[in-house]
Amino acid sequence: MDALKDNLPLLIPLVLIDLGLLITALVSIIRHHHFRYGNKVIWLIAIFAIHPFGAIAYLLFGREVQ
Amino acid sequence: MTATWIFLRKEALTHWRRGRFLLIGLVFLLFAIESPLMARLTPELLKSMGGSGIHITLPTPTSVDSWTQFYKNIDQLGIFLFAIVWSGAIAAEVRRGTLVPLVTKGLPRYAVVLAKFALAACTWLVTLLASFGLTWAYTAYYFKDALTPHVWAGLWPLALYGLMIIAITLLGSALAKSSFAGFLAVAASVVVMGLGDMWRPLRRFNPLSLTTNALPWVRGTKTLASVAPAFALTVAITAGCLALAIVALNRRRL
Numbered sequence: 001m002d003a004l005k006d007n008l009p010l011l012i013p014l015v016l017i018d019l020g021l022l023i024t025a026l027v028s029i030i031r032h033h034h035f036r037y038g039n040k041v042i043w044l045i046a047i048f049a050i051h052p053f054g055a056i057a058y059l060l061f062g063r064e065v066q
Numbered sequence: 067m068t069a070t071w072i073f074l075r076k077e078a079l080t081h082w083r084r085g086r087f088l089l090i091g092l093v094f095l096l097f098a099i100e101s102p103l104m105a106r107l108t109p110e111l112l113k114s115m116g117g118s119g120i121h122i123t124l125p126t127p128t129s130v131d132s133w134t135q136f137y138k139n140i141d142q143l144g145i146f147l148f149a150i151v152w153s154g155a156i157a158a159e160v161r162r163g164t165l166v167p168l169v170t171k172g173l174p175r176y177a178v179v180l181a182k183f184a185l186a187a188c189t190w191l192v193t194l195l196a197s198f199g200l201t202w203a204y205t206a207y208y209f210k211d212a213l214t215p216h217v218w219a220g221l222w223p224l225a226l227y228g229l230m231i232i233a234i235t236l237l238g239s240a241l242a243k244s245s246f247a248g249f250l251a252v253a254a255s256v257v258v259m260g261l262g263d264m265w266r267p268l269r270r271f272n273p274l275s276l277t278t279n280a281l282p283w284v285r286g287t288k289t290l291a292s293v294a295p296a297f298a299l300t301v302a303i304t305a306g307c308l309a310l311a312i313v314a315l316n317r318r319r320l
Contacts (some may be wrong), residue, residue: 010103010204017092017099052096059089060150 018052025055028063035062069173074181086151090193093147097139098197102204105131130285131211136201137220137280140194145231148190148311149252152235154245155182156315161243168320176312179236179245183308186232219290220280223297227276230300233307240311240318273300275294 004011025047029040038046043062046054081087108131109124159165162260169175198221205214231252238251250265259274269275275293282288 007103007106008108009207010099014096014099014103017096021092056089056093059085063084 017033021052021055022047025058029058032064034064036064038060070177070180070184071169072187073173073177074184077181077185081189086277087189090147090151090189091196094144094193094197095200097136097144098200099204100182101134101135101139101201102208103136106208110120127209128211129205129214130281132201132205132209133214133220133284134281135199137224137277140197140224141277141280143225144197144251145228146249148186148228148232149235149249151247152182152186152232152239154234154239155186155248155282156239156311157243157247158245160318160320163320169320179240179308179311179315183232183236186235187229190228190232191225194221194228214284216284216286219283219286223276223283223290224280226297226300226304227273230273230304230307233304237311237314238308240314269296271295271299273303276300290314 025043029043029047035041035043043054043058047058048054067279080276105127109127112124159178165178168178202217234255235248237248239248241251242275243245244250258272259272262272263274263278270293273296275296279288279293283290
């Protein structure tokens with residue numbers, strides 16, 4: 001527990017950024033039906049399975065350019 | 067120059083609307099926070115994995131570990147993020163034909179290359195400096211030792227190296243049709259530099275030395291002057307790639 005408490009100043013912003021990326025990607029995937037590469041199911045699996053790279057990859061490549 | 071400036075503003079707006087700045091910024095912040103955290107947690111993780119039967123003595127983490135993580139993250143992941151984002155910068159515009167109306171209205175083609183380079187370079191320098199500052203603050207807070215007296219010494223060479231990578235990305239993108247060309251050009255040059263790094267006498271000239279020596283510079287065990295030729299070569303390659311990219315785009319059918 002001590003290790004957790006000592007590292008809180010590092011963990012809190014890290015978790016916030018991680019969650020921010022995940023939620024942004026998740027909302028975007030749910031709202032869209034067409035993607036540049038892949039489809040909804042693949043991206044949903046990707047953002048949860050390979051976190052945070054899945055979300056970063058989706059935000060870079062998955063989103064369709066409007 | 068006015069044309070370059072106007073095209074630069076258009077580029078910045080495009081990247082802003084696609085959320086690219088935010089994404090790059092967040093990834094670099096992740097690196098900045100993760101570096102000291104990994105340095106602190108690695109001994110704990112190893113301890114918990116070792117089980118109860120084995121007794122291992124691990125050195126206490128120092129500021130050196132924190133900076134090692136930082137330079138590893140930026141050098142092996144951060145720079146490639148730029149190569150990926152700008153990989154299709156020119157190729158995709160040529161393919162979509164979005165440059166045609168601008169060029170026929172009088173936008174000089176060199177302005178395209180220069181504006182794209184300027185935008186990527188500014189983004190790189192700002193995000194690098196921000197994540198460096200954050201790692202610095204955390205490292206100073208968590209690791210109160212005097213093992214890394216020259217924290218700035220590792221940063222400038224890395225910044226310069228990043229500019230070269232961006233220039234190589236744009237050259238690749240100006241030459242080929244594929245959106246991946248820029249990234250492939252960077253990957254190929256990193257492989258070549260990596261092979262060159264194996265041969266000792268060549269290291270003084272190898273641009274890769276600008277990143278591999280970061281820790282000795284930060285610790286003060288080596289001087290920046292030891293790889294002076296590599297600095298000169300990096301600047302020359304950056305300028306050369308930009309010039310070639312302009313020539314390539316000038317000759318290209320839009």
